Amino acid sequence: MQRELINRARELLADGTVDRVLGWQAGQFAYDITPAVFTDAGELEAHFVYNEFCADNLSKYLIKESEKEGKVLAFLKPCDTYSFNQLVTEHRIRREHVYVIGVESYGKADVEKLRARGISGITGVETVSGMLKVHTMYGDESVPLNEVMLDRCLTCKSKKHVVYDELIGEDGDVVADSGRFDMVEKLERMTAKERFSFWQGELSRCIRCNACRNVCPACTCENCVFDNPGSGLQNRAARDNFEEKLFHIIRAYHVAGRCTDCGECSRVCPEHIPLHLLNRKFIKDFNELYGPFQAGEVSGQMSPMCAYTETADPEASVVRKGGAE
Amino acid sequence: MSVMEKTAAARQAEWKPKIIAFCCNWCSYGGADLAGTNRLSYPANVKIIRVPCSCRVNPMFILRAFQKGADGVIVCGCHPGDCHYSTGNYHARRRMTMLFSMLSFLGVESARTRVEWVSAAEGARFKAVMDSFVEDITRLGPNERLEDLRCKEN
Ligand code: SF4
Ligand code: SF4
Ligand code: FES
Numbered sequence: 001m002q003r004e005l006i007n008r009a010r011e012l013l014a015d016g017t018v019d020r021v022l023g024w025q026a027g028q029f030a031y032d033i034t035p036a037v038f039t040d041a042g043e044l045e046a047h048f049v050y051n052e053f054c055a056d057n058l059s060k061y062l063i064k065e066s067e068k069e070g071k072v073l074a075f076l077k078p079c080d081t082y083s084f085n086q087l088v089t090e091h092r093i094r095r096e097h098v099y100v101i102g103v104e105s106y107g108k109a110d111v112e113k114l115r116a117r118g119i120s121g122i123t124g125v126e127t128v129s130g131m132l133k134v135h136t137m138y139g140d141e142s143v144p145l146n147e148v149m150l151d152r153c154l155t156c157k158s159k160k161h162v163v164y165d166e167l168i169g170e171d172g173d174v175v176a177d178s179g180r181f182d183m184v185e186k187l188e189r190m191t192a193k194e195r196f197s198f199w200q201g202e203l204s205r206c207i208r209c210n211a212c213r214n215v216c217p218a219c220t221c222e223n224c225v226f227d228n229p230g231s232g233l234q235n236r237a238a239r240d241n242f243e244e245k246l247f248h249i250i251r252a253y254h255v256a257g258r259c260t261d262c263g264e265c266s267r268v269c270p271e272h273i274p275l276h277l278l279n280r281k282f283i284k285d286f287n288e289l290y291g292p293f294q295a296g297e298v299s300g301q302m303s304p305m306c307a308y309t310e311t312a313d314p315e316a317s318v319v320r321k322g323g324a325e
Numbered sequence: 326m327s328v329m330e331k332t333a334a335a336r337q338a339e340w341k342p343k344i345i346a347f348c349c350n351w352c353s354y355g356g357a358d359l360a361g362t363n364r365l366s367y368p369a370n371v372k373i374i375r376v377p378c379s380c381r382v383n384p385m386f387i388l389r390a391f392q393k394g395a396d397g398v399i400v401c402g403c404h405p406g407d408c409h410y411s412t413g414n415y416h417a418r419r420r421m422t423m424l425f426s427m428l429s430f431l432g433v434e435s436a437r438t439r440v441e442w443v444s445a446a447e448g449a450r451f452k453a454v455m456d457s458f459v460e461d462i463t464r465l466g467p468n469e470r471l472e473d474l475r476c477k478e479n
Contacts (some may be wrong), residue, residue, distance in 0.1 A: 198432070274443055281427060282423060305419060310415060313422075316438075317437050317439070320435045
């Protein structure tokens with residue numbers, strides 16, 4: 001796969017279709033993947049990687065890249081294409097400046113799950129007939145990919161590329177039974193008190209590193225409320241448990257109706273806070289109260305936060321329908 | 326009963342909820358005014374904050390109200406179809422529904438938040454709404470799940 005991608009990128013650079021290539025390269029370690037821009041064949045050959053560690057959603061980088069002159073080639077996984085569409089909808093990506101190649105992905109590996117199996121000294125990774133082959137300094141190890149996948153990939157909502165100029169590999173389908181709302185439902189069935197202590201335990205670990213916000217392709221404001229010195233919450237850890245909640249409610253609320261459920265926020269959180277549950281609660285509520293909606297499914301959709309109806313919308317008291325706890 | 330316990334119990338008995346009511350200028354604030362001129366007394370622990378329209382209420386306002394010591398927060402606007410700016414209350418309805426649902430998901434008691442539509446002609450309704458909201462909050466007791474301890478009086 002990586003070879004095919006490099007070859008195609010070289011062709012498109014050579015024939016002038018694109019001027020730059022947005023892809024992935026290894027950081028200090030092989031599993032430390034970072035997005036990168038390549039401008040010639042030499043750089044591609046030397047640094048470009050595409051493997052089971054390439055989890056990073058590249059769409060957010062296209063905001064800056066597509067503002068520049070010329071055309072950029074972007075390789076997008078199925079989940080990244082949803083973010084791409086959403087950003088085009090919000091006029092944050094200049095579509096005509098991007099050449100999109102959809103790349104297949106059957107799930108990305110979680111290095112921590114590999115470590116938990118005692119695999120260390122990782123130097124590379126590839127899929128060989130359904131098994132994840134991990135190259136290490138001590139030899140190769142084979143593990144079933146689905147046992148070491150990122151949590152977000154275990155509840156993947158779609159293997160379909162919703163936008164592309166060309167595809168490399170196969171296009172999949174929307175996954176109807178992803179089970180991604182199961183945990184939200186479980187929480188909904190608890191009492192308010194139980195939910196409160198669940199979230200207290202989760203949110204109090206937040207160190208306000210802002211990684212969740214920085215990685216999020218829906219969080220793209222130039223001036224974020226959390227950077228505003230007047231907000232009283234500028235870039236610092238929470239002082240009490242009110243502030244812990246404030247940050248998380250507002251972060252999730254600001255992306256509600258725009259969050260595509262790409263899972264990047266939970267993936268990057270160093271404290272393993274299940275931020276996706278907050279996002280999915282909003283998604284589930286939108287689906288149930290105002291009809292099915294998937295952000296980024298097509299470009300040009302109106303957010304359910306704005307698409308009110310005069311007579312069909314339930315009153316806010318629906319929130320209390322489960323009992324006024 | 327020790328002295329300490331007595332004071333705690335006494336404090337509990339004396340406790341009156343603090344309620345913040347965001348009222349839109351064109352309808353609900355008028356409704357509150359009418360309740361006043363008609364000498365319909367609504368609970369004194371309801372503090373009204375006048376906003377131009379119900380959709381002016383940012384989710385941060387609600388959270389800040391709780392932070393600064395509110396035990397319940399209610400948003401009041403014109404009845405659907407009557408908003409002075411035509412559609413503000415339709416936006417407010419969705420936004421507040423989503424916010425309140427999230428608060429409930431985090432374990433904040435869902436009866437602490439409400440949206441009610443009150444017109445400028447409904448002084449009696451304004452009183453009734455506030456009476457029932459205060460009653461709900463009194464039953465729930467002080468807000469402890471969204472409080473900022475530094476903002477407490479004692
Ligand atoms: S990434 Fe995690 S620790 Fe960092 S600010 Fe977000 S929730 Fe908090
Ligand atoms: S909130 Fe999280 S899941 Fe949603 S778009 Fe942002 S990073 Fe992706
Ligand atoms: S002016 Fe009253 S709700 Fe908009």
